[in-house]
Amino acid sequence: MATLNLKDLELATATVESATPVVVEKRKSNKDAHGRSYGTGRRKNSIARVWIKPGSGTVTVNGCAFEKYFARETHRMIIMQPFDTTKTLGQFDITCTVLGGGHTGQAGAIRHGVARALDQFEPELHALLRKAGFLTRDPRAVERKKYGKHKARKSTQFSKR
Numbered sequence: 001m002a003t004l005n006l007k008d009l010e011l012a013t014a015t016v017e018s019a020t021p022v023v024v025e026k027r028k029s030n031k032d033a034h035g036r037s038y039g040t041g042r043r044k045n046s047i048a049r050v051w052i053k054p055g056s057g058t059v060t061v062n063g064c065a066f067e068k069y070f071a072r073e074t075h076r077m078i079i080m081q082p083f084d085t086t087k088t089l090g091q092f093d094i095t096c097t098v099l100g101g102g103h104t105g106q107a108g109a110i111r112h113g114v115a116r117a118l119d120q121f122e123p124e125l126h127a128l129l130r131k132a133g134f135l136t137r138d139p140r141a142v143e144r145k146k147y148g149k150h151k152a153r154k155s156t157q158f159s160k161r
Contacts, residue, residue: 027123037121041113043138044105048098050113052121055093061110062097075107082115085132086125092118108138 031037034053041048059066059079070076083089094114098106115134119126129135143152150156 027126029123030120037117039113039116039118039120041109041111041116043108043112044101044141046098046101046105046109048096048106048109048113050094050096050110050117052092052094052114052117054091057090057093059094060096066094070103070107072103075103078107079110079114081111082118082129082132082134085134086118086128088118088125092121112137 029037036051036053039050039052041050061069066076066079070079079094080089083092094110096110096113098109100106101109111134115129119129119135126135145152
């Protein structure tokens with residue numbers, strides 16, 4: 001077993017004290033010429049391009065109101081979760097185009113895009129969005145079908161005779 005002598009200990013503390021302090025640089029808000037921020041969201045096979053700008057809280061999905069596009073209340077609730085978490089509900093207008101997948105995947109993709117756009121618009125909200133898990137892409141996707149199986153894992157019915 002190695003022993004430390006006093007010289008080694010003094011040398012170690014001297015190098016720690018002489019280290020330069022770490023400077024944390026604040027991120028700037030990233031807005032375009034129209035005052036909008038952009039975020040790309042992905043979930044399952046869906047991809048959403050989301051723009052947010054200060055406004056009254058209107059949400060437009062593929063050119064129509066999101067109440068009409070998403071019939072289920074749960075899908076609308078999923079989309080608005082980042083605003084509920086950051087307490088900015090009704091302060092931003094959302095315009096998004098989404099393609100691929102079904103409504104559940106599209107709602108999740110829009111939520112991911114909204115969170116990323118909010119992070120670009122106000123970097124101070126990054127910690128709240130990260131803690132809630134909105135900035136992380138959900139990696140779950142449909143498993144592929146295997147040959148010799150009915151579905152991805154479902155086998156043929158067992159026959160005793």
